[in-house]
Amino acid sequence: MINLELPKKLRASANQAHQVAAQIFRPISRKYDLGEHEYPVELDTMAAMVDGLSDSGTQKISGASGGRADDEAPSTDVLVNANGGNMSALLNALETSWGDVGLMLSIPYQGLGNAAIAAVATDEQLERFGKVWASMAITEPSFGSDSAAVTTTAVLDGDEWVLNGEKIFVTAGQRSTHIVVWASVDRSLGRAAIKSFVVPRDAPGLSVARLEHKLGIKASDTAVLLLQDCRIPKDNILGSPEVHAEKGFAGVMQTFDNTRPLVAAMAIGVTRAALEELRTILTDAGIEISYDTPPNNQHAAAAEFLRMEADYESAYLLALRAAWMADNKKPNSLEASMSKAKAGRTGTDVTLKSVELAGALGYSQRLLLEKWGRDSKILDIFEGTQQIQQLIVARRVLGKTSAELK
């Protein structure tokens, strides 16, 4: 029998994240939407809290800490069931994003780069980088979706890698203490030569060129970074420096299996926030949402609400599945992309439809609905756009390579 209840341990952790979202994030949500690029000082309290919790070994409070492939996972015995770091991070990302996704992306020490480190670092590297705040720098001026087109280079010079290139749209790129940078160790060898490197903020040759002004998630800093003869220690490369043409791109791409369900969770959190607000507005307007009457016999707004709620539920279940598979060492690239595609699409659909159904009130800044409409769009873009997720799903379902289906 399938039990879809969350275990007690995870419920407690999700509940704690929800309290943070309700008591810390929601009250300052509009303030940092209006004050773009202002540092949310309130989050410093959270950094201390997160530190305390991980020191005591209790739990991860929030965000993108992700999980290691061998983190609390069982052996390959299929009868054993584990809920580990991925599931915990997913639920916490969902709850905190319900509060404010821009602030969630700004929580110190919980960057997407942390999930990448957790996924592929050696034990020694995890010891060194376990407590950093890492952002993730893949995108360059010449490409976004095609991650194999990296032009940033990394050349070994004695005991150091020397990096050169420009990275754009780096979330938390100004505030993070470290940046996980994708660079090629030999451009003539194609995608197999792309590796990820942990670049400390104070590495010589690293600078922030500027910050982007954006449609939404204004609390989150999005930076353009320059790497000009940037020197980092030799052992800051994640994974092996060897180029294995037969393994291709698999090493760095593996990080997406952990991060895509997390971004799905962010979209699901924002979706739930919008649905809750809409339910209140419809109820106040005297529109009943009934679960006993067929939708086509109800008020049109109630029928629309039920449709969106069903989308929300399916996005939620797909994301849980992807995280559960990662925790249980099952290959989840297909499910990670499915969950990201469904949740990203649902997030933009539900938030904008909620603005529409709420009428002028939905468009006004008196509520956060219009903000969620703006915030949700990015969740269908970064970590792979809607179209790219669909392409990956199609390739996997049809058994096609990236060369056969572009």
Ligand SMILES: Cc1cc2nc3c(=O)[nH]c(=O)nc-3n(C[C@H](O)[C@H](O)[C@H](O)COP(=O)(O)OP(=O)(O)OC[C@H]3O[C@@H](n4cnc5c(N)ncnc54)[C@H](O)[C@@H]3O)c2cc1C
């Ligand atoms: C606020 C924000 C934060 C970001 N944070 C980060 C970050 O932390 N780190 C990082 O590395 N990057 C980050 N990005 C970059 C983001 O990942 C890219 O914007 C994204 O991958 C899309 O790339 P692109 O913008 O170059 O669009 P393009 O790749 O040029 O795509 C343009 C359009 O074409 C579609 N398209 C592209 N290829 C195909 C295809 N083969 N088939 C069908 N349709 C296709 C896309 O879906 C899209 O709709 C961020 C971006 C933003 C806006």
